[in-house]
Amino acid sequence: MRLAAACGLGLAVAAGAAAHAQTPVSGEQLYRQRCAACHDGGLAGAPGRDHIARKPQAYIVHTLTDGAMKPQAAGLNPEQVAAVARWLTTRPAAPVRR
Numbered sequence: 001m002r003l004a005a006a007c008g009l010g011l012a013v014a015a016g017a018a019a020h021a022q023t024p025v026s027g028e029q030l031y032r033q034r035c036a037a038c039h040d041g042g043l044a045g046a047p048g049r050d051h052i053a054r055k056p057q058a059y060i061v062h063t064l065t066d067g068a069m070k071p072q073a074a075g076l077n078p079e080q081v082a083a084v085a086r087w088l089t090t091r092p093a094a095p096v097r098r
């Protein structure tokens, strides 16, 4: 019984450390949290993700750091901004239909 409890604790600590070690810089995750509501949701005036995906990464980064999306990207560090821009531009915007 005591052994089992100790093991459980050890696992929890290890999992916590792992989660802490790698700060999540997933462009996809950030996009879903911070951008999708408007850009996937067809909010009036918001261009869709496929539109954004055709832009150069530098343009997206600029829009987020010094352009129209500056308020929406508030709180993101440069690494996160780059990750979102990379994710948006390096994946197919929509399923390819044949």
Ligand code: HEC
Pocket (backbone or CB within 6 Å): 031, 034, 035, 036, 037, 038, 039, 043, 044, 045, 046, 047, 051, 052, 055, 059, 060, 063, 064, 068, 069, 072, 073, 084
């Ligand atoms: C509150 C809704 C909202 C959120 C959240 C939002 N956007 Fe936008 N976004 C807009 C609207 C509306 C426009 C059009 C603004 C304009 O044309 O002035 C826009 C424009 C843009 C553009 C410029 C497109 C172009 O053709 O010039 C980019 C790039 C962009 N958003 C990326 C993002 C990213 C990346 C995020 C997440 C960090 C994000 N947006 C979050 C509503 C939103």
